[in-house]
Amino acid sequence: MTMGKLDRNVIALGLVSFFTDVSSEMIFPILPLFLNGILGVGKEIIGLIEGVADSISSLLDIFIGYFSDRQGRRKDYVIFGYGLSTVLKIGLVFATAWQHVLAIRGLERIGKSIRTSPRDAIIAESSDEKTRGQAFGLHRAMDTLGAIVGPIIAYVILKWFGETETGFRTVFVIAVIPAVLAVLTLLVLVREPKKETTKITKPNFWESLRMLDGRYKKFLAISCFFSLAYFSYALLIVRANDIGIKPEDVVLIYVFYNIIYALISVPIGKLSDRIGRKFVIAASFILYAVICLGFIVASQFWQVVLLFVLYAIFVAADESVNKAYISDISGNRIRGIALGAYNSAVGAAYLPASIIFGFLWVVFGVPFAFGAAAVVAIIAGILMLT
Numbered sequence: 001m002t003m004g005k006l007d008r009n010v011i012a013l014g015l016v017s018f019f020t021d022v023s024s025e026m027i028f029p030i031l032p033l034f035l036n037g038i039l040g041v042g043k044e045i046i047g048l049i050e051g052v053a054d055s056i057s058s059l060l061d062i063f064i065g066y067f068s069d070r071q072g073r074r075k076d077y078v079i080f081g082y083g084l085s086t087v088l089k090i091g092l093v094f095a096t097a098w099q100h101v102l103a104i105r106g107l108e109r110i111g112k113s114i115r116t117s118p119r120d121a122i123i124a125e126s127s128d129e130k131t132r133g134q135a136f137g138l139h140r141a142m143d144t145l146g147a148i149v150g151p152i153i154a155y156v157i158l159k160w161f162g163e164t165e166t167g168f169r170t171v172f173v174i175a176v177i178p179a180v181l182a183v184l185t186l187l188v189l190v191r192e193p194k195k196e197t198t199k200i201t202k203p204n205f206w207e208s209l210r211m212l213d214g215r216y217k218k219f220l221a222i223s224c225f226f227s228l229a230y231f232s233y234a235l236l237i238v239r240a241n242d243i244g245i246k247p248e249d250v251v252l253i254y255v256f257y258n259i260i261y262a263l264i265s266v267p268i269g270k271l272s273d274r275i276g277r278k279f280v281i282a283a284s285f286i287l288y289a290v291i292c293l294g295f296i297v298a299s300q301f302w303q304v305v306l307l308f309v310l311y312a313i314f315v316a317a318d319e320s321v322n323k324a325y326i327s328d329i330s331g332n333r334i335r336g337i338a339l340g341a342y343n344s345a346v347g348a349a350y351l352p353a354s355i356i357f358g359f360l361w362v363v364f365g366v367p368f369a370f371g372a373a374a375v376v377a378i379i380a381g382i383l384m385l386t
Contacts, residue, residue, distance in 0.1 A: 007126035008126075008191070009190055009191060009193065010123055010126050010127060010135045010138060010139065012186075013119060013122065013186075014143070015189070016082065017139060018143065019178045020085075021145075021147045022147075022150040022175075023086075023146075023175045023177075023182070024146075024147075025147040025150030025151055025154075025254075026151065027092065027175050028233075028234075029237060029250065029251050029254040030154055030168060030171060031101070031234070032046050032050075033250070035049070036238070038165050039097065039098055041098045043235070043238055043358055043362060044355075044359060044362050045098055047231070047232065047235060047354045047358025049102045049234075050232035050233075050354055053105040061113050061116055061339070061340035061341070061347065062117075062340040062344040062345075063340065064113065064114050064117050065118065065335075065337040065339055065341065065343075066205050066208055066336060066340065068117065068121060068336040069333060069334060069336040069337055073192065075118070075122070075186075075190055077117075078115045079187065081112065081113070081115025082115050082182055082183050084107075085179065086176070088108035089108060089175060089176055091103075092172045093173050113347075116343055117339045117343060120323050120339045121335050121339060123135055123136060123139055124323075124324075124327035125193040126193055130273065132324045132328065133270060133272040133273040133320065134270050136324045137265045137266040137267070137268060137270065137320045138265070138266055139320070140265040140269075140320045141265040144258050144261040144265060146178070150175070150178075151252075152255055153171075154251060155252060158171065208334050208337045209337065211333075212330065212334065212338055212341070216330065219325065222384050223345070223346050223380075224345050224346055226376065226377060227346040227349035228349050228352065228356075228376055229288070229373040229374070229376035230346075230349070230353055231357035231373065232353075235354065236311070239366070240253065240308075243298060245301065245304055256305065256308065256309070257308040257311065260308075260309050261313075261315060264312065264313055264316045268320065268321060269321065269324065273324075277321050277322075278325070278384060278385075279385070280321050281317065281318075281322060281384055282385045283317070283381070284314050284318055284321070285384060286377070286378060286381040287310060287313060288311075288374075289373075289374040289381070291311050292370045292371070292374040292377065293370065294306075294310070296366055322342070323342075327339070357372075
């Protein structure tokens with residue numbers, strides 16, 4: 001299969017996400033280890049912090065999506081969102097208690113919530129239905145290339161300084177640099193998509209919601225149900241560590257996971273362009289169930305690596321095909337609020353998902369917690385197909 005021609009905005013936003021993920025993914029794979037090893041935080045608190053962060057990361061999406069539709073100025077929101085996240089990452093350098101990390105993670109994720117829907121709408125409006133899966137796939141691939149480079153830099157720093165407080169905080173300091181480069185790239189290279197010249201009456205917030213059709217609402221309901229099983233990735237990192245994988249090896253596995261993610265994102269997006277998005281989404285839900293069951297029985301290094309490879313395939317589909325499907329079934333007038341409502345709704349489920357999963361893990365053990373998540377994912381996959 002050949003690559004279709006993609007708009008400049010798609011490529012430029014891919015670069016922005018590349019730099020952002022170099023920064024974020026220097027921090028993300030080691031933050032649970034910093035909390036657990038340096039600050040002495042338990043699994044249930046890590047689940048709380050990451051659940052709050054995941055939920056807040058989609059809290060404002062529906063409103064920002066609506067306002068970007070109504071005002072027709074998406075880039076301003078994207079700039080503010082990336083800029084806010086960049087400033088708040090500096091706070092991790094000075095965090096000395098888990099409450100500090102909770103506050104910083106939550107506020108930093110508000111920046112993600114502000115930028116996500118308008119950014120995705122720009123990608124959708126800078127592509128057509130025949131290339132939209134490929135466009136979102138390329139964006140995820142570029143994002144994930146950053147997630148390969150970031151952990152490698154973190155690994156080198158931790159190897160140099162050791163798994164000490166100095167080592168962790170040095171990673172946090174250096175992570176600010178690529179975040180600044182992301183904002184500069186956005187300012188210089190990304191343009192507002194061309195708007196229709198005919199004057200159209202713009203619906204208000206509630207009218208925009210009512211314009212979302214039955215296909216959208218059914219998909220949103222199934223996605224929210226699945227999200228109850230979609231706990232934070234940080235807990236998979238903790239599980240890998242419990243199995244016996246050393247912190248520096250966890251970082252290397254995370255790099256390998258992101259390599260697979262980057263390689264598979266465009267092919268999965270293009271596959272959904274060809275065979276239909278609903279089947280690919282349903283298959284990804286079933287794959288997630290297999291992954292959860294695998295983490296119950298995994299005991300060796302190669303098994304953990306394989307599970308992270310499968311997880312990379314799942315996330316590549318979940319992050320790109322879902323958004324392409326929503327973009328297909330919503331027009332330009334309501335695309336921002338359609339993407340935003342999806343992000344906000346599934347994001348609201350992330351907090352209880354991570355908290356409940358962490359609680360089930362602590363109280364009932366690994367088989368019960370991971371098994372429950374697998375059951376929910378299988379049901380969601382069946383619902384998506386039927």
